[in-house]
Amino acid sequence: MALAFVFATSLASTPPGPSHPQMSPSPPPQDDIKAKSRLSMPAFDAYRSRLLRDLQDRVAAPMEQLKERYEKLGISEVGWLVNEGGPPIEVGTQDFLKLIDALEARSLNSSLAARIERKINDARAAAAFVFSEIAPRDVLAPSLDEYNETLTEASPAQEPVNTSAMFSHGEDYVSDLVAGSDPDRLDDYCYLLVPGFLAQYSPPVYFYEALQRFRVDLNLPHVRFVQLDSEASVRANAEALREAILQAHKESGRRVVLVGHSKGGVDAAAALALYPDDLLSVVHGLVCIQSPHGGALMLLHIWFLHLCLNFFESFLDPTK
Amino acid sequence: MEDEALRSSVEFLMDRVLLTKSEAVHDLTYAARQAFVREHPLPPSVPVVCFHSQIDSEKSKLSPFFLSAAYMARRYGAFSDGLVCGLDAEVPGCLAVRLDASTGIECDHLGAVYPRVSLKALRKALGLAPLANENGKPVTVAAPSGGDICEAVVRLLIRRARNVK
Numbered sequence: 001m002a003l004a005f006v007f008a009t010s011l012a013s014t015p016p017g018p019s020h021p022q023m024s025p026s027p028p029p030q031d032d033i034k035a036k037s038r039l040s041m042p043a044f045d046a047y048r049s050r051l052l053r054d055l056q057d058r059v060a061a062p063m064e065q066l067k068e069r070y071e072k073l074g075i076s077e078v079g080w081l082v083n084e085g086g087p088p089i090e091v092g093t094q095d096f097l098k099l100i101d102a103l104e105a106r107s108l109n110s111s112l113a114a115r116i117e118r119k120i121n122d123a124r125a126a127a128a129f130v131f132s133e134i135a136p137r138d139v140l141a142p143s144l145d146e147y148n149e150t151l152t153e154a155s156p157a158q159e160p161v162n163t164s165a166m167f168s169h170g171e172d173y174v175s176d177l178v179a180g181s182d183p184d185r186l187d188d189y190c191y192l193l194v195p196g197f198l199a200q201y202s203p204p205v206y207f208y209e210a211l212q213r214f215r216v217d218l219n220l221p222h223v224r225f226v227q228l229d230s231e232a233s234v235r236a237n238a239e240a241l242r243e244a245i246l247q248a249h250k251e252s253g254r255r256v257v258l259v260g261h262s263k264g265g266v267d268a269a270a271a272l273a274l275y276p277d278d279l280l281s282v283v284h285g286l287v288c289i290q291s292p293h294g295g296a297l298m299l300l301h302i303w304f305l306h307l308c309l310n311f312f313e314s315f316l317d318p319t320k
Numbered sequence: 321m322e323d324e325a326l327r328s329s330v331e332f333l334m335d336r337v338l339l340t341k342s343e344a345v346h347d348l349t350y351a352a353r354q355a356f357v358r359e360h361p362l363p364p365s366v367p368v369v370c371f372h373s374q375i376d377s378e379k380s381k382l383s384p385f386f387l388s389a390a391y392m393a394r395r396y397g398a399f400s401d402g403l404v405c406g407l408d409a410e411v412p413g414c415l416a417v418r419l420d421a422s423t424g425i426e427c428d429h430l431g432a433v434y435p436r437v438s439l440k441a442l443r444k445a446l447g448l449a450p451l452a453n454e455n456g457k458p459v460t461v462a463a464p465s466g467g468d469i470c471e472a473v474v475r476l477l478i479r480r481a482r483n484v485k
Contacts, residue, residue: 077350078398079407081357086412087364092476096371096417099472100464107468184478191474196433197344209435213467233343234356257474261433262404263344269368269411273360285367285477289432289469290401293357293370294408295350297398298388 196262265291372409373419427463
């Protein structure tokens with residue numbers, strides 16, 4: 001249809017006549033062109049108008065309907081929760097970045113590469129000491145000085161961490177953190193990690209780094225990964241989470257910090273909103289990592305992913 | 321899903337053909353979230369930290385979420401991590417951690433929970449200087465690791481709870 005449309009418009013717009021000027025140097029008289037175009041136009045006009053009407057009916061009107069349907073679905077309401085008002089939102093991005101710098105410096109202090117680097121530096125210092133004692137000083141001294149200079153340049157583990165200047169928590173806090181101590185006393189709380197949508201389909205690395213950090217690196221005893229049915233509704237998950245929170249508080253004897261990723265954050269917030277009498281005395285706080293509190297814009301796309309997963313799973317599982 | 325025809329067809333597909341549940345998909349629509357939050361608002365006494373990020377440049381074009389993030393930015397003007405918009409990820413009264421374009425860190429929707437090698441930490445461990453652009457501002461090659469993100473966010477929450485009390 002589109003090809004026919006292009007063909008019709010090109011025919012109607014180009015005047016009929018010889019296209020090569022060298023073959024016929026004298027142009028045809030204007031009256032002939034007008035007569036020919038007058039003869040040919042009504043058919044083309046009818047065809048064009050019919051084509052445009054068809055295009056309008058078949059393409060443009062359904063597109064308008066689709067647009068209305070999407071607007072009805074609420075897809076244009078990005079950020080309604082923030083725009084609705086309520087208590088003000090504070091921004092802690094700079095604090096977060098300073099904390100990340102401090103944590104990376106801490107991991108560098110304790111990492112294998114840094115330990116090897118420190119051993120090499122010790123060996124170099126010992127060698128320099130031995131050479132300076134045994135060998136004649138005037139021969140080796142200039143080269144040794146140069147060598148020591150390069151040593152002081154290339155020792156990343158001893159770089160001062162430049163985070164204390166703007167950090168609102170103070171200089172002691174950052175230096176404590178980098179040195180490996182725990183100024184926040186994370187041990188006083190119990191942690192529940194709540195997974196997000198379709199987490200049971202993911203490879204078993206979900207929250208792996210967080211679990212490793214909390215359990216192994218920081219040696220916290222009370223860290224739990226909550227096994228939820230992430231395809232269930234928010235209310236059902238909130239009820240399951242209520243049970244998990246109360247059980248964790250009972251067994252650990254500590255206040256609970258909820259860490260939810262994606263839909264897990266929504267479930268945790270729903271649990272707090274639905275059962276405040278039970279949970280507000282037990283829960284210390286809520287961390288939401290990339291949680292769609294206002295709604296998910298890519299919902300239809302997630303749904304498509306869901307369909308694909310189930311489609312492929314139905315091949316693997318003959319009982320379905 | 322407000323549209324009855326769409327909703328019934330989706331539920332028919334999921335119930336009869338695919339034998340799965342559609343409640344989670346329904347609960348994450350804007351209309352369902354609006355109804356739920358207006359009926360049951362989050363109690364203001366709970367300290368909340370909301371972390372969200374976005375991918376909006378060619379640095380993260382290898383991310384599996386790059387296409388959807390580019391689509392959302394182009395179609396709706398909403399910057400996102402590929403699945404969730406930053407504007408939707410905040411609750412009133414929270415402490416927001418916004419990893420937007422000004423921070424130079426790009427972290428997609430699974431960046432905080434899936435393990436990944438941090439090129440930034442690798443450069444530091446090898447003794448290389450962090451990458452910088454012509455203005456001297458450091459260019460962050462990759463997002464911090466998931467363990468660092470989770471620990472930093474938890475520490476922010478605990479300090480915030482202490483300050484509130």
